[in-house]
Amino acid sequence: MAGQSDTGRAAALALLQGVLDEKRLLSEIAPDAALAPAGKARARRLAQTTLRHVGRADALLKPHLRRLPPPVVRQILRMAVVEMLEEGAPPHGVVNAAVSLTRAQPNMGAMANFVNAVLRKMGQTDPARWNALPPQRLPGWLRGRLDSAWGRKAVEAMEAAHARAAPLDLTPRDGDAGALAAATGGQVLPTGNVRLAGGQVSALPGYDTGAWWVQDAAAALPVRLLAPQPGERIADLCAAPGGKTLQLAAAGARVRALDISAARLARLRENLARTGLAADVVEADVLTWQPDVPLDAVLLDAPCSATGTIRRHPDLPFVKTARGIRPLFDVQAQMIDRALNMVRPGGRLVYCTCSLLPEEGEAQLAAALERHPGLGLAPVEVDVPAHWRAPGGGMRLRPDDWSDIGGLDGFFMVALRKPG
Numbered sequence: 001m002a003g004q005s006d007t008g009r010a011a012a013l014a015l016l017q018g019v020l021d022e023k024r025l026l027s028e029i030a031p032d033a034a035l036a037p038a039g040k041a042r043a044r045r046l047a048q049t050t051l052r053h054v055g056r057a058d059a060l061l062k063p064h065l066r067r068l069p070p071p072v073v074r075q076i077l078r079m080a081v082v083e084m085l086e087e088g089a090p091p092h093g094v095v096n097a098a099v100s101l102t103r104a105q106p107n108m109g110a111m112a113n114f115v116n117a118v119l120r121k122m123g124q125t126d127p128a129r130w131n132a133l134p135p136q137r138l139p140g141w142l143r144g145r146l147d148s149a150w151g152r153k154a155v156e157a158m159e160a161a162h163a164r165a166a167p168l169d170l171t172p173r174d175g176d177a178g179a180l181a182a183a184t185g186g187q188v189l190p191t192g193n194v195r196l197a198g199g200q201v202s203a204l205p206g207y208d209t210g211a212w213w214v215q216d217a218a219a220a221l222p223v224r225l226l227a228p229q230p231g232e233r234i235a236d237l238c239a240a241p242g243g244k245t246l247q248l249a250a251a252g253a254r255v256r257a258l259d260i261s262a263a264r265l266a267r268l269r270e271n272l273a274r275t276g277l278a279a280d281v282v283e284a285d286v287l288t289w290q291p292d293v294p295l296d297a298v299l300l301d302a303p304c305s306a307t308g309t310i311r312r313h314p315d316l317p318f319v320k321t322a323r324g325i326r327p328l329f330d331v332q333a334q335m336i337d338r339a340l341n342m343v344r345p346g347g348r349l350v351y352c353t354c355s356l357l358p359e360e361g362e363a364q365l366a367a368a369l370e371r372h373p374g375l376g377l378a379p380v381e382v383d384v385p386a387h388w389r390a391p392g393g394g395m396r397l398r399p400d401d402w403s404d405i406g407g408l409d410g411f412f413m414v415a416l417r418k419p420g
């Protein structure tokens with residue numbers, strides 16, 4: 001009978017096939033229902049670690065493959081190499097598990113000896129050789145764009161950042177990062193978040209009472225730029241699953257949290273319930289919705305390529321394409337125009353995207369300023385490193401920033417003021 005770890009490997013293999021062979025995002029692949037929560041988490045972790053290092057595994061495997069094996073066998077080999085060399089799992093167990101997994105695949109029994117022979121050689125690899133392999137490269141289309149935007153050195157630094165899993169950042173509901181750090185054993189970040197190495201979220205102190213929520217330090221900054229005041233009417237457009245809604249509500253604003261996705265809004269409602277915070281939840285399309293009265297401020301966290309989140313979503317580079325992303329640029333511009341329509345004269349708009357592409361950040365800002373004469377940059381009171389400030393206004397954050405303390409998501413954000 002298969003043990004939990006074998007079942008976990010089979011589930012991880014299914015996730016890898018979904019991403020690498022079927023070009024589906026991990027979030028779109030239902031986890032194996034037969035697995036216990038810990039097994040699901042392990043399968044996801046193994047799949048994600050493999051995705052972060054596929055390029056390095058291929059570099060080691062290449063001399064041993066006279067021709068490419070069938071896709072399923074290729075994924076088994078890649079996963080086993082990463083388990084042995086990146087995770088440091090004992091080769092004997094990994095090789096045996098990979099051979100069993102190969103035998104369990106339809107019509108792949110004859111490949112079992114080949115898998116065994118290749119992986120036995122891989123198991124003898126000097127760890128120093130693995131560690132010396134360069135980080136996995138981004139796909140050509142994305143690498144080219146980032147290279148022309150930020151330069152080759154920056155791209156290599158971002159690739160190195162993508163090889164590392166993201167830490168766990170928490171936002172305290174009461175703003176007291178010091179107390180939360182003391183309770184959880186975490187580190188206070190300059191953004192007012194608390195950083196932990198990882199761990200089971202629901203087991204951390206304060207989870208049940210909703211004393212905090214999980215939110216990358218970079219993702220917590222747009223609300224700080226908006227500087228919500230108690231009683232202000234603020235719409236959080238594209239709100240789900242609601243990290244920014246929670247920040248706005250915790251600041252005492254009267255929040256309308258709007259999103260087009262009912263499934264994602266269900267998660268937002270759960271987050272509100274857990275933290276005991278209040279917002280008016282609206283399922284609607286930003287491109288058609290209009291508030292009944294003009295708003296003091298709007299936060300627009302627009303749908304984007306999400307290329308700033310590759311550290312936590314290593315599946316993205318294998319699934320997203322330049323062609324798939326391009327239509328979003330127009331949507332973002334339309335959303336900015338709609339959002340400005342919702343704000344009262346003198347009101348604020350914060351626009352942000354978790355993207356590394358200037359088309360979704362700096363270029364959107366420049367075009368919006370051109371389309372809307374009188375629209376101005378709002379003063380930014382947040383204390384951030386000078387190099388985060390983008391030359392044309394707003395802030396540019398990259399995953400290779402803060403490399404000594406675990407990095408942060410890539411983002412562009414800007415605060416704008418509508419003419420009075």
Ligand SMILES: C[S@@+](CC[C@H](N)C(=O)[O-])C[C@H]1O[C@@H](n2cnc3c(N)ncnc32)[C@H](O)[C@@H]1O
Pocket residue numbers: 219237238239240241242243244245258259260261264284285286287301302303304
């Ligand atoms: C970047 S995510 C938002 C993350 C969220 N602001 C947070 O901090 O948790 C973008 C969201 O935009 C929503 N969305 C996409 N197109 C939309 C539209 N036309 N109208 C409203 N929401 C939309 C998606 O459902 C998704 O939840």
